[in-house]
Amino acid sequence: MAKRVGVLTSGGDDPGMNAAIRAVVRAGLRNGCEMYVIFEGYKGLVENNIYKVDRSAVSEIISRGGTVLKSARLPEFKDINVRKKAIANLRKNKIDALVCIGGDGTYMGAMRLTEMGINCIGVPGTIDNDIASTDYTIGFDTCLNTIVECTDKIRDTTESHQRCSIVEVMGRRCGDLALFAGIAEGVDMIITPDHPISDEDIIENLKEWKKAGKKHVMMIVSENIYANIAAFAAQITKETGYECRAEVLGRIQRGGSPSAQDRVLAARLGAHAIDLIMEGKGGLCVGLINNKVVHYDINEALQLPRDKHMNLLRLIDLLK
Numbered sequence: 001m002a003k004r005v006g007v008l009t010s011g012g013d014d015p016g017m018n019a020a021i022r023a024v025v026r027a028g029l030r031n032g033c034e035m036y037v038i039f040e041g042y043k044g045l046v047e048n049n050i051y052k053v054d055r056s057a058v059s060e061i062i063s064r065g066g067t068v069l070k071s072a073r074l075p076e077f078k079d080i081n082v083r084k085k086a087i088a089n090l091r092k093n094k095i096d097a098l099v100c101i102g103g104d105g106t107y108m109g110a111m112r113l114t115e116m117g118i119n120c121i122g123v124p125g126t127i128d129n130d131i132a133s134t135d136y137t138i139g140f141d142t143c144l145n146t147i148v149e150c151t152d153k154i155r156d157t158t159e160s161h162q163r164c165s166i167v168e169v170m171g172r173r174c175g176d177l178a179l180f181a182g183i184a185e186g187v188d189m190i191i192t193p194d195h196p197i198s199d200e201d202i203i204e205n206l207k208e209w210k211k212a213g214k215k216h217v218m219m220i221v222s223e224n225i226y227a228n229i230a231a232f233a234a235q236i237t238k239e240t241g242y243e244c245r246a247e248v249l250g251r252i253q254r255g256g257s258p259s260a261q262d263r264v265l266a267a268r269l270g271a272h273a274i275d276l277i278m279e280g281k282g283g284l285c286v287g288l289i290n291n292k293v294v295h296y297d298i299n300e301a302l303q304l305p306r307d308k309h310m311n312l313l314r315l316i317d318l319l320k
């Protein structure tokens, strides 16, 4: 009997989610599955926002940012009674398996649903690159390129006005976006959760640079490090001689057409998710390690230590 497979996107959206949805739907149909989409992530499962689709439903979405299935965060999904409603709706639609595209919160939901009898496969879709079971998450590359494009522009005006700019980027608790963007930009300082620098040390460095005649300074910091980054910029202006501006890039980082790299990653991982479902597997998540498509048990994946990219951290000082 043909399998009936659903796909949803959950958590923060990212460029490449649509390419992943397309890959899952098309690969599923090719394997003889009936394919269903769930709108608004786990919320849509609970509210039975579920529709059968054919291949044309995912036409022309490969290059679009965001997620055509919409996304939602549903903290209540931790509650077993809420999940029971989701399971009841899946049973009502006779859906046997689910592909859940998102970050670690999405993986947690996928694991719980698998424990309750629906085979789920997690696909890493988040700009944050904070999932240890893959070298890169879908969306990270596009986001990085957006940050670099914006920071290039900020650099132009920073240089003209001989200022100091602090660019704050997303990443939740993960510093990869700041680290990779900082290296791509050749900035003077990168501050991330894995590479913290005290306010005192930053101020001291800036004073020394000013004394040595350095005209302008570019810094990249991860979000959630400064409670009030504008206040810190004001402190720098007051204490170092550099006129400092803070730039919080915000949600511009999550939008836009996915890069070729993110589209290819989405195609590879979406197709692998369907391979696993065809083998009757669940409770797994797919990823790319050393350019090979792999999968892990979700429980294991969530415990894996993240690569802190110490080899890249070294470049900050080396290339200054």
Ligand code: F6P
Pocket: 012, 103, 126, 127, 128, 170, 171, 172, 223, 251, 254
């Ligand atoms: O997880 C993706 C992400 O963009 C994080 O980098 C950021 O901390 C968070 O989502 C912001 O979420 P929201 O748009 O719901 O405020």
